[in-house]
Amino acid sequence: MSQTRILTLRVARITRQTPEILGFELAHPWGRELPAYEAGAHIDVHMPGGFSRQYSLAQAPHVADNRYLIGVKREPAGRGGSASMHERVREGDLLPVGEPRNTFTLAPGAAHHMLLAGGIGMTPLLAMAQTLAARGERFTLCVFARSPEHLAFADALGASSLAPHVRLHFDEGGTPAQKIRLAELLAAPAAGSHLYMCGPAGFMQAVRGAAGEWPEDNIHAEYFAAPDGMVASTGRPFTLRLLQRGISVPVAAEQTAVEALHDVGIDIPVSCQQGLCGTCVVPAEGDGAEHRDFCLSGTERRHKVALCCSRARGDQLSLHI
Numbered sequence: 001m002s003q004t005r006i007l008t009l010r011v012a013r014i015t016r017q018t019p020e021i022l023g024f025e026l027a028h029p030w031g032r033e034l035p036a037y038e039a040g041a042h043i044d045v046h047m048p049g050g051f052s053r054q055y056s057l058a059q060a061p062h063v064a065d066n067r068y069l070i071g072v073k074r075e076p077a078g079r080g081g082s083a084s085m086h087e088r089v090r091e092g093d094l095l096p097v098g099e100p101r102n103t104f105t106l107a108p109g110a111a112h113h114m115l116l117a118g119g120i121g122m123t124p125l126l127a128m129a130q131t132l133a134a135r136g137e138r139f140t141l142c143v144f145a146r147s148p149e150h151l152a153f154a155d156a157l158g159a160s161s162l163a164p165h166v167r168l169h170f171d172e173g174g175t176p177a178q179k180i181r182l183a184e185l186l187a188a189p190a191a192g193s194h195l196y197m198c199g200p201a202g203f204m205q206a207v208r209g210a211a212g213e214w215p216e217d218n219i220h221a222e223y224f225a226a227p228d229g230m231v232a233s234t235g236r237p238f239t240l241r242l243l244q245r246g247i248s249v250p251v252a253a254e255q256t257a258v259e260a261l262h263d264v265g266i267d268i269p270v271s272c273q274q275g276l277c278g279t280c281v282v283p284a285e286g287d288g289a290e291h292r293d294f295c296l297s298g299t300e301r302r303h304k305v306a307l308c309c310s311r312a313r314g315d316q317l318s319l320h321i
């Protein structure tokens, strides 16, 4: 297991996208090639004040011109990370940034991709839409924003390659015809269609509620934060069986699997510790896990587990580490 490499990147450009959202373009200080990524990837940004936050990359690699573009919404009630980016980071500053990781990938071979974005949740879906447009695949990008004034990355959405595939929904200021009704949009999924969603908690809940007819394996979600009341990483004690090492490690009731492994000298990289980012995901054997993450798809859960939060369903959980 390798730790995520930390890059030092220069803030090449800051653009105001909406009254609350700034776009930050990050580049290598000496113009070197940045590590590659695919649409849906995110980076950890370490910012002034000791904060670290994850941001999705908002451009497909072929559009990005060797830069990482992120959108940062200022959250007045947040814990300080977005305020640090808005108030303390200026063009020319250097920021430590983790290399891109991706737990929100496009499904290969999908007949159609339905991309649903709530507010700043548009960022990974915009990169996906650009990728799909370049590949000539079928997709629809629905963006929900409070008003036209609150629509970020409007230029990118209006590009000729995307515009025919984009539907905009404004809570305020749009025409009635422009409004998207989720229940109608998602009522009858076409065969082979995949659904992707990213946005605030209420939006995610609404999409989930409307997507009851969609096969679980065809739904892909990127959460900003664990839904309220759902961050639970402790529970019954169990034993981790490490198949490659041939040892067993007990996990106490009040411990996470990551903590138990740390106690025996095995360090699993972690970042969000909320089951969101995928940093702590390792290969697992069978279906012995009680999954509590928000980053693995139904298919991935058959052979992977996020150790910062998930536990064994029974007495044991076998890992390929």
Ligand code: FES
Binding pocket: 269, 270, 271, 272, 273, 274, 275, 276, 277, 278, 279, 280, 281, 293, 295, 306, 307, 308, 309
């Ligand atoms: S550390 Fe982020 S999912 Fe476990």
